[in-house]
Amino acid sequence: MAEPVLEIRDLKKSFGALKATDGVSLHLASGEIHALIGPNGAGKSTLIHQISGSLTPDSGKIRFLGQDIAGLDMAARARLGLARSFQTSSLAQEFSALRNVMLAVQARQGTSLRFFRPVMRDRSLTEPAMAMLERVGLAGRAHVPAAELSHGERRQLEIATALALGPKAFLLDEPMAGMGPEGAKNLTGFLDTLRQEAPILLVEHDMDAVFALADRVSVLVYGRIIATGDVDEIRNDPEVRRAYLGEPA
Amino acid sequence: MRKVVTREAIANGSLALLLLAVPFAAIAMDEPFYVTLATRIAILALAAVGLNIALGLGGLVSFGHAAFFGLGGYAAGILATHAFNAEPLLLGIPATTSMPVIWLVALVVCGLVALPIGAVSLRTSGVYFIMITLAFAQMIYYFAISWPAYGGQDGLSIYVRNSFPGVNTALPLPLFLICYGLLLLGLVLFWTLRNSRFGAALQAARQNPTRLAAVGIAPFNIRLTAFTVSAMITGLAGALFADLNRFTSPSMLSWHMSGELIVLIILGGRGRLFGPVAGAMLFVLFEFALGGITERWQLFLGLILLGVVLFARGGLMGFIAGRERHG
Amino acid sequence: MSTALLIEQLLNGLQLGVMLFLMAAGLTLIFGVMGLINLAHGSFYMIGAFACATVAAATGSFWTGLVASLIAAAAAGAIVEMAVIRRLYERDHLDQVLATFALILIFSEGTRWLFGSFPLYLDIPPLLHGAVPLPGGGQYQLYRLAIIGVGIVVAVGLYLLISRTRLGMRIRAGESDREMIAALGVDISTLYTVVFALGAALAGLAGALVGALQSVQVGMGEPVLILAFVVIVIGGIGSIKGALFGAVLVGVVDTLGRLLLPQALTLMLPPSQAALIGGALASMLIYIVMALILAFRPSGLFAAQS
Numbered sequence: 001m002a003e004p005v006l007e008i009r010d011l012k013k014s015f016g017a018l019k020a021t022d023g024v025s026l027h028l029a030s031g032e033i034h035a036l037i038g039p040n041g042a043g044k045s046t047l048i049h050q051i052s053g054s055l056t057p058d059s060g061k062i063r064f065l066g067q068d069i070a071g072l073d074m075a076a077r078a079r080l081g082l083a084r085s086f087q088t089s090s091l092a093q094e095f096s097a098l099r100n101v102m103l104a105v106q107a108r109q110g111t112s113l114r115f116f117r118p119v120m121r122d123r124s125l126t127e128p129a130m131a132m133l134e135r136v137g138l139a140g141r142a143h144v145p146a147a148e149l150s151h152g153e154r155r156q157l158e159i160a161t162a163l164a165l166g167p168k169a170f171l172l173d174e175p176m177a178g179m180g181p182e183g184a185k186n187l188t189g190f191l192d193t194l195r196q197e198a199p200i201l202l203v204e205h206d207m208d209a210v211f212a213l214a215d216r217v218s219v220l221v222y223g224r225i226i227a228t229g230d231v232d233e234i235r236n237d238p239e240v241r242r243a244y245l246g247e248p249a
Numbered sequence: 250m251r252k253v254v255t256r257e258a259i260a261n262g263s264l265a266l267l268l269l270a271v272p273f274a275a276i277a278m279d280e281p282f283y284v285t286l287a288t289r290i291a292i293l294a295l296a297a298v299g300l301n302i303a304l305g306l307g308g309l310v311s312f313g314h315a316a317f318f319g320l321g322g323y324a325a326g327i328l329a330t331h332a333f334n335a336e337p338l339l340l341g342i343p344a345t346t347s348m349p350v351i352w353l354v355a356l357v358v359c360g361l362v363a364l365p366i367g368a369v370s371l372r373t374s375g376v377y378f379i380m381i382t383l384a385f386a387q388m389i390y391y392f393a394i395s396w397p398a399y400g401g402q403d404g405l406s407i408y409v410r411n412s413f414p415g416v417n418t419a420l421p422l423p424l425f426l427i428c429y430g431l432l433l434l435g436l437v438l439f440w441t442l443r444n445s446r447f448g449a450a451l452q453a454a455r456q457n458p459t460r461l462a463a464v465g466i467a468p469f470n471i472r473l474t475a476f477t478v479s480a481m482i483t484g485l486a487g488a489l490f491a492d493l494n495r496f497t498s499p500s501m502l503s504w505h506m507s508g509e510l511i512v513l514i515i516l517g518g519r520g521r522l523f524g525p526v527a528g529a530m531l532f533v534l535f536e537f538a539l540g541g542i543t544e545r546w547q548l549f550l551g552l553i554l555l556g557v558v559l560f561a562r563g564g565l566m567g568f569i570a571g572r573e574r575h576g
Numbered sequence: 577m578s579t580a581l582l583i584e585q586l587l588n589g590l591q592l593g594v595m596l597f598l599m600a601a602g603l604t605l606i607f608g609v610m611g612l613i614n615l616a617h618g619s620f621y622m623i624g625a626f627a628c629a630t631v632a633a634a635t636g637s638f639w640t641g642l643v644a645s646l647i648a649a650a651a652a653g654a655i656v657e658m659a660v661i662r663r664l665y666e667r668d669h670l671d672q673v674l675a676t677f678a679l680i681l682i683f684s685e686g687t688r689w690l691f692g693s694f695p696l697y698l699d700i701p702p703l704l705h706g707a708v709p710l711p712g713g714g715q716y717q718l719y720r721l722a723i724i725g726v727g728i729v730v731a732v733g734l735y736l737l738i739s740r741t742r743l744g745m746r747i748r749a750g751e752s753d754r755e756m757i758a759a760l761g762v763d764i765s766t767l768y769t770v771v772f773a774l775g776a777a778l779a780g781l782a783g784a785l786v787g788a789l790q791s792v793q794v795g796m797g798e799p800v801l802i803l804a805f806v807v808i809v810i811g812g813i814g815s816i817k818g819a820l821f822g823a824v825l826v827g828v829v830d831t832l833g834r835l836l837l838p839q840a841l842t843l844m845l846p847p848s849q850a851a852l853i854g855g856a857l858a859s860m861l862i863y864i865v866m867a868l869i870l871a872f873r874p875s876g877l878f879a880a881q882s
Contacts, residue, residue, distance in 0.1 A: 054459070078465030090463065092456040095449075100460075103453050106446045107464040112471060118444035125446075165464060310670045369867050372874040376613045376669055376813060380805040381870065387802050388863035395859045397852065504802065508677045515674055545689055551681030558675045559663055 003066055004029045005169050005199050006051070006082075011060030013050060020046040021057065022223035028169060033191065033200045035210045038220035044203045045087060047220065048173050051201070052084045053077045065168060078107070081168030081198075085161075085175055089154040093147040097138055097157050100146055101129035104164035132160040136190065152183040159190075167198050176206040188212055211235075219243075257570035261523040265433070268526065272425045284421035285493070286537060290529045291428040292489045297513040297525030298435040299482030304511065305520030306443055307475045308455030312379045313366070313386030314510050317480040319393065319502030320362060321355035321487025326405040326497035328354060333408055348413040348427070348492070352485055359484030360477050362389075367476035371469055383504055390502040404498025411492050418492070428489050432526070435482055440522055442478070451475050483510070512554055518566030527565040580714030585835045586828065591720045593827025594727025598782035599804035600811070600819040601734060602775025608814030609747055609771050610665055615676040616656070617779055617804070618797025619683035624649040624780025625787035625796060626687060629696040638701035642784050649780020650773040657772040662765065680798075688794045695791035698784075723785050730778065731820055738816065747771060803830075806866050812876030821877065826862050833861040 004027035013021040020043045028034050038044055049055035051062060053074035062070050069077050078084070091100050102125045106112060109124070119125055133139045136156040141149060149157060155175055162170055175191070176184045188209045194200060195215075204210050210217065211231050218228040219240050227237045234240055268287060275283035296318050303309040328351050331337065331344030338344055345351065370381045394402050409419075416423045442448045453461045454468040461468050491497035500506065509532070517528025535553065539546035557564065603617050627648035632641030656679065664672045700719045707715035738744035746767055783797065790796070807826050811818025838854025845853065869877065 052463070054462075073467065074459075074462040075465050075467040078463055084463055086459075086463070090457055090460050092453040092460050094456050095453065099449065103449055103461070103466075104464040106449065107466045112446050112450040112466050113474065114446040115448075116441055116445055118441075119446055119449050120444065122446075161464065304670075310673060312673065369870055372870065376607065377809060377870075377875065379613065379669060379673060380809050381866070383802060384806050384809065384863050384866055388860045391859040392856055395856045504798070508673075511670075511674060512677070515670075519670075545685045547681045548685035548689070551678040551685065554678035554681070555660065555675055558671050558678065559660070562671075 005065060006201065007061075007063045008051065009061040009063075011047070011050060011062065012058045013046060013055065014058060019223045021050065021060075024060075024220070024223070024225055026218050026225060026228065028199045028201050030199055031195055032215040033195050033202055033213045035202045035204060035214035035217045036220060037204065037207075037210055037217060042220045043223040044220055045173060046223075048084070048171055048201075048203060052082065052171055078165065079110075081165070082171065083162035083165045083167030083169070083198075084171040085155070085158040085173060087173040087177065087203075089146075089151075089158060091146040091154060091157060091161075094145055096143045096145055097133060097149065097153075097160075098126065098129055098142040100157055101132050101160050101164050102126065104161045105129050105132075108165050129164060132164045133157075135163065136160040137186075152179045155179060155183075155187070159187075163194075163197075169198050170194070170200040170202075172200055173203045174205060175202075176204055176209050184209060255570075257521075257523075257566070260566065260570040264523050264526050264530070268530070269429060272422055276422055281421050284425050286533060288421065288425040288428050288493055290526075290533045291425065291432045292486050292493060293510075293513060293532065294526045294529035295428070295432045295435045295489070296483045296486035297510055297517070297528060298432070298439050299479050299484075299486060300510050301479075301514050301520065301525050302439060302442060302451075302482070303476050303479035304514060305524065306448060306455065307451045307472055307479075309371075309472060309476060309479075310379050310511070311370075311382045311476065311479070312504070312507050312511070313382030313384075314480065314483050315502050315504065315506035316366070316386035316389045317359045317363060317484040318487035318490065318506060318510065319389065319497070319499070320359050321484035321489075322491035322497035322501045323393070323399065323405070323487075324355040324358055324484070325351050325411060325488040325491040326407055327399055329407040329409075329411055330399070330405060346409070346411045348411045348418070348488075351411055351488055355484045355488040356481045359487075360481045363477045363480030364473070367473045367480075371472050371476065383507065386502065386507055387504060390499055390504070393499045393502055400498070402499060404496060404500070407491060407495040407497070410495055424493065428493070431485065431489065435485075436522060436526075438482070443522070447471065447474070514564075516554070516557060516564055518564030518570075521564070521566040521570070524564060524566050527569075531565055578714070579712035580710050581835075583710050583712060584714060584716055585831050587716055587720065587724070589828035589831030590824065591723050591727075591827070592831055593824035594724050595782050595786055595800065595823075596804055596807050596827055597727055597820050597823035598730060598778045598785075599800055600807040600823050601730070601816055602778045603804055604808045604811070604814055604816060604819045605747070606772055606775045607808070610661075610768055612661065612665060613669055613672050613676070614661070614775075615673060615801070616679035616683065617775070618801030619680055620649045620653055620776040620779035621783035621786075621797035621800055622683065622687060622794065623652050624777075624783035625698070625792040626691060626696065626783075627780070628784035628787055629698040629792045630691075632698055633696070638699065638788070641698070642781075645780045645784035646777050649783070650777035652780075653776025654769050654773040656776075657769045661772060662768065665768070684794050691794075693794070695793035696787075698787040698792055700788045719788065726781075726785065730781075734816055743767075743770070803862070806862055808876075810866055810869050810876055812879035815876070815878040818876055818878030825865075829865055830858075830862050833858040837861065 006028040009025045011021050011024045024047060036044055046055065050057045053072060061068065064080060064082055092103065102119060105125050105128045130139060130142060133142050136159050138153060138156050138160060141153060146154060146157060159175065176187060179187065184206055191200065191213055214231055216228060216230055217234040218225050219234060221243045226243055227234060227240050268290060271287040272284040275281065300311065300314045303311050328344045329346055332346045366385045370378055373381060399405050412418055413427055418424050450461060450466050450471045454471050458468045487501060513528035513532050514524055516531045517524035517526065535550055536546065539549050599617065599621060603614060606612055606614055624645035628641035628645035631644035632638050660675060664675055704719040704722050706718050708718055708721060710716050738747055803826060807822035808819055810825065811822030837858040838851045841850035841854045
């Protein structure tokens with residue numbers, strides 16, 4: 001097997017007595033969607049934070065594209081191609097949708113210390129950004145400030161921003177949260193095509209989406225992965241049913 | 250893109266013309282004092298334009314910009330004093346009374362001081378940043394007071410105003426025009442920065458630093474650059490201020506000065522291109538009008554400021570030009 | 577240099593530290609509970625000093641003045657909290673800075689209006705006249721020792737207040753979780769007013785105590801305020817323990833720096849230059865210490881976990 005795009009080995013993180021991440025190992029292979037599920041408080045977000053670099057693990061290894069990234073900060077990891085969406089939308093609220101995506105485009109070009117040329121007249125920024133908005137179906141709302149977008153539109157914008165980074169892997173933290181059934185269905189279809197571009201580590205509560213999309217599923221309970229496998233294996237795993245779906249053994 | 254002349258553009262143009270017209274009217278009416286008042290407005294506005302880069306665009310509430318305002322002032326004062334006494338500076342470098350050279354020195358000195366202060370202060374954020382910038386400014390203030398070579402507590406007089414090639418700077422109107430010209434340059438720089446890639450990153454760092462890091466731009470570098478550029482412009486204004494008053498003193502470095510610079514921005518409208526100009530006009534007007542009525546004008550300034558903060562958060566520009574728009 | 581001088585200066589540093597602690601404790605408490613940065617805290621220091629000087633002059637009793645200073649500062653704090661400050665809790669720090677900066681202008685000019693520009697004087701109470709002998713020879717002012725004593729009593733008192741009483745429990749709850757405290761049925765706006773008034777009273781006490789050592793004048797609170805900021809930045813904003821540690825550190829470093837730095841420099845430089853450079857360096861010393869501490873611990877030595 002080729003080396004995985006993202007590989008996490010024996011990651012540990014405690015907050016006081018709470019072991020939020022208790023020896024987690026998983027990997028993300030190219031072309032796949034790997035879903036991470038688990039009950040509330042299982043430590044999913046803590047894990048994503050450590051992978052993206054906003055939290056420092058106590059111990060363990062994180063390798064991305066064959067490189068140890070544990071010592072890099074969030075911005076450096078993003079520059080390597082690790083794109084992330086947030087559980088609660090984290091956009092530049094005053095900027096329009098277009099300018100949010102343009103920021104990612106300029107970041108990808110590595111040109112933030114240019115002081116003179118006005119960005120709005122810079123087609124090397126506006127055109128790729130507009131193309132990304134079109135891909136997620138948000139072109140009509142390009143000039144609306146992020147703060148005035150609907151909840152679902154903000155999730156779409158988050159994805160467009162991540163796309164604009166031209167990433168080598170996506171970390172998507174509950175992209176379906178708060179979306180209506182129609183929006184969730186559309187996004188599911190969209191993510192399905194996205195895996196060809198870069199593999200996705202998907203944290204999601206919407207089980208319909210997970211079962212429709214995931215090539216593999218890992219189940220996180222109390223900071224530990226209790227099972228990993230394809231959708232059918234996970235559905236039929238007795239331990240998962242007991243620990244997660246709350247069924248008696 | 251849009252070629253519509255906005256309400257803000259009209260307001261900005263009117264303010265710029267108004268400030269330019271005042272000294273000419275004053276000269277026509279033989280009231281040179283008002284020229285000095287307008288010059289004071291232009292210089293304070295320039296200082297606040299500098300601070301507005303850090304505070305308005307970057308959301309960096311520097312409570313220590315008086316340090317740079319004062320350093321600029323001391324650059325002008327020290328160079329002029331050495332030149333006046335025909336004493337070379339350190340290492341035998343000759344001093345100068347040429348304004349452009351003095352401005353360059355003020356810019357460089359403030360940049361060099363702002364870099365380490367910014368590098369330490371920007372490791373923190375929020376209230377810590379406010380207090381640390383305040384503390385660093387205070388450190389420079391106490392240094393100026395305890396260092397007797399340049400006047401200590403008493404400050405430093407500039408006996409003959411520094412010179413500008415081809416201009417008689419002793420006359421009020423030419424001096425005003427120099428300051429006004431630099432103010433316009435400062436405004437152009439602010440406008441250019443705000444619309445640039447750097448400005449986009451800086452404003453994103455204010456709105457949401459996590460977002461900036463998530464796309465791969467480290468907020469620290471952007472902020473440090475902004476802080477340094479901001480300090481340099483405020484320092485340039487300080488050099489002009491010293492030349493206007495022909496005097497520089499520790500009071501230019503004091504924390505009241507830092508507070509006043511923030512006040513100028515807030516009175517005018519935070520992050521707005523002409524906010525500092527509107528704010529400086531209001532401030533000098535208050536100072537002059539209230540100061541004419543009562544010695545206790547600062548009491549009323551305090552009440553007005555409190556009112557603006559509690560009830561009129563857009564400042565004067567918010568009032569006359571409406572809400573701000575981002576492209 | 578004699579041991580006596582060193583001990584004397586050490587005590588002076590401790591006394592300065594105690595003053596700073598009284599200021600910093602209130603600031604840090606107000607920040608910890610309400611998330612508010614209060615520049616006008618120095619005004620309460622000034623109000624305490626003016627109240628003490630005025631009442632002491634009228635009644636002839638320093639002690640009555642001291643009580644008056646506590647009452648005046650606490651009352652001023654409560655009024656300001658209800659009229660202005662409570663509108664600022666939900667605002668960003670910039671608005672808080674500006675509004676409290678405005679309050680300084682109002683308080684300072686208002687005081688100047690009432691009392692004029694000349695300083696007032698406050699005498700050390702007769703009970704605390706005199707001096708105590710120091711080990712190694714020399715004497716130390718009894719009044720300054722008493723100030724140190726007051727600081728220790730206040731520190732212990734605050735500790736007991738916060739760890740043992742109902743009010744303290746609410747303060748701790750308020751620091752960790754604002755919604756929870758509302759859920760407990762505590763009237764949060766009253767709690768905030770009480771905490772703010774308590775902080776103001778401590779500042780007023782500090783002003784009154786120092787008033788007898790220096791002159792009582794407008795603007796006296798500002799240098800102390802900025803030092804108190806340095807203290808809480810070093811100690812970690814929101815931490816009373818940090819405030820105590822930071823205050824003593826700043827007091828001692830500042831005082832000893834002014835004594836020792838010029839002397840240390842005479843080893844390398846001619847005396848006149850050593851005094852000059854040493855003096856200038858000493859005036860910057862605590863800020864350098866602050867920068868160094870922050871370079872390693874950006875949120876202070878005793879920063880609250882979060």
